[in-house]
Amino acid sequence: MKKLIVITLLLILGFYLMSTFISVPFGAERIAGVKDYYLKQSPETLKVSNVVTAIVVSFRGFDTLGEVTVLFLASTALGSILYRRRTHHSGLNPQREAVVSSTLVRTGAKVLFPMIILLGAYVFVHGHLTPGGGFQGGAIIATGFLLILISYRKFFINHNVLTWVEALAGTTFVLIGIGGFIFANQNNFLENFLPEGTLNNLISGGVVGIIYIAVGFKVGAEITGILDTLLTIKEAGLNPDEN
Amino acid sequence: MVISNPIYFIALPLLTAFLLPLIGKVYKPLIRLTPGFVFAFMAYISFDLFLNLEQGKAQIIQIAGWAPPLGINLVYDNFSGFITLIITTLAFIVWVYSYKFKKVGFDNSKKFFILMMLLVAGSIGVVLTGDIFNLFVFIEITAISSYGLTAFYKGRDGAEAAFKFLFIGALSSTLLLLGILILYTQTGTLNMAEIAIRLKDVPIATQAIILILFFVGFGIEAEMFPLNGWVPDAYSQAPGPVAASFAGMLAKAGIYGLVRIIYTIFDLNGIFGLLLIMGILTMIIAETAALKQKNIRRMLAYSSMGQMGLIMIAFALNTKAGIYAAIFLMFNHALIKTMLFLSAGFLTYSTKDKKISDLDGFGKIMPFTALIFGLGAFAIVGLPPFSGFWSKLSVLTAVADKTYYVILATILLISVVEIVYYFRIIGRLYFKKAHEEVKIHKPSWNAQVAMSVLAILIIVVGIYPDLITEYISNAADALFDKSAYIKEVLPNVSLN
């Protein structure tokens, strides 16, 4: 009975959504809006060839700050929800009791790990030139650490390093923002205060590249932190007296 | 002056939240002190900015140097400034209260303050931003920090409440995202002022769909009727100061977003009827549910929902008097509910179930806290010497001006219900014999300071309402005059 009601409601919702979206046919020319300006200004003024990067980091850079905050928040909230007790003796990773993975997996992981990290770094360093950027690069780096974490059960991520990377990358982002506030022409938060350079050079786009590198470090560190928290979940003993 | 800039309301808490783990490595007590400095500074600049803001003017902050509609912009006008002022002040007071926040250890107080700071930053972001997608990002920031804070205590059923909250929140924020997408396809822009201009050419049916999606998206934080299932659970399971800041900041940010969308972007006649019906339903259902509650925190949560319903009714009147009353109510509700939650936190500190019946005779056992709670109860039902009276009076006159006599009668009836359940508690506090064995927990000095400041504010505003009526009236003007908002944000665009 409940299923029937839900399905009926969903079909009504689907019908209305479909009738709304029919008015903008797939692939047809769209209403003129901010996008035309972005497509024009991004290569001309900002000297960033990847327009999506230009929008994410410069035109809508504030969203990106918020987005990085969301990830930071997720990793903090995860820590507070799952209550990781700190193991002070760092060798005592609870996962060491788990089954050791095969030599093949371990060797493969060892070979792949540097390549994955390199790919991730490449993706976020070239964020303003090619597809990709801080989020993608950071996520790729996190997958590299994930590979190591699941193939070497004794691998222990030093949380001090993670904390430092996370905090410094986040601070760099905000400080670049405040730098724009102080040094840039119009004194706006996040405004570019470095020379733009020439289009399609690695060093171009002013602060865009630097911000995306900071984002890459931060996203990589945060997702690695989330994965590590979840992987060491067994450690979390719930003490009912803890109120 | 460079120091006073609305951008700091968001940049500063984010910076501190990112740095807090490092600060903790330098010197542990700084974890608790730094948020206080930041909140105090934010409260200072919000006073500075608000008092220097000319009436009817707005301060537009461009981010990254792109003038609106291209980049994201913050709009600091009389209305958003007033709400920011409330939020920053409450944030500081809540920090004072929770400075010695139980003995949870430094690692946990670090997480607590990070989540708390981002909740404040997110709420202020929702209030200040002038960009519809940025609004969504800030809504998500407030939402995720609230999930974390709700589940903060391990001993309670916080995880259950948080999951419920997360479920409703994730669904409604997805629908909000869908609404934003439809808006973008129809108007080609994300700036709220420009959307308001371009929406005239959009078919009414499409507008209605977008509006319903937005209603669902903001309704959850504004505690609107079908979406407020999380409220009593989250308020009763979260730590005391968190419940206080949900009432004072989260709900305020939600209702702000809703009315900003309704008044500034859309131009549909049916909206106000819908908001009115939702407000009445929310108020009636919540207040009658509050009457039945045995747990004091749940009762306060239902009462908070009822108040939000009343605020919605006042906003739905679509007159200046109605908006004025609604903003006054928001001010009072933020202050008084915070005070009630903070004092209730200490009254029921040692009891396990936080039952109302456990409070018998506490008027003698904990005179100060009980007095604060009593003051709050008197103020929230709208008795004369307190500030709640003036806001309730202005709501009633605004409704009467519109000649909605049925609604007037309903509000009066619901007020009686409110009086019944609040006075029941006061009766228990002062006129019942105490239980044999009571464990009490004396509020620490900083908590006493926090509660006293709130109490003094309420009494002062109650005796001299003229102190703030001018600001509220300016805020109401800022919301009501849509074309002024558009002109401030987009000075080069001519309307029509």
Add this chain to the structure above:
Amino acid sequence: MGIGSIIFLIGALIFILVAAIYAVIQKDLIHAVIATSLISLALSLVFYILQAPDVALTEAAIGIALSTIIFIITIRNTKRYESE
């Protein structure tokens, strides 16, 4: 858009829907999670065809790998089968 891309696009969309239905009705949660991971895989191909390489890359890294792994870790810490 060439005819080849269109056929590929339609095929990927059908695959996505089938995988989604499978993910919803499957009682074994690990299988359901693998199906959602396949949704992400097909989705990132669709994004690539629709000229959104940035989004495709993000979906590939986050949707296929990271989301799936956090689901699997959770399932390993809870129950694998959905009971009626």
Add this chain to the structure above:
Amino acid sequence: MQDYLTYSVYGSAILLMLIGLYAALVKKNLIKIVIGLSILDAGIHLLFVAVGYLNNATAPIFSETVLDKNVVMADPVPQALVLTAIVIGFGVTAVALALVVRLYRKHNTTNIDEIKNLKW
């Protein structure tokens, strides 16, 4: 042809959302609910990118070969927005799963009907 594409792309995106919503609303298993939410997210992301596509467009990147400005480019704005949305969705999923683990620790079940300390 164009009509068929409109119906099939938007239709499947909306259908994907509905499937996700159905799972989230009807299923009793907490992990299934989270899976439903992530399918719902996937549907929205598809819808975003589909709306941004223009006929015969290239990706919005000015490499050396497409520097003549007459090339039609896909709308970059929905792509930028969906990047943000994907990352936010990942954060929400992680928090949701952490809550599931904690609920399982406490109640030893992932069935929503058996977790009812608070009234729904």
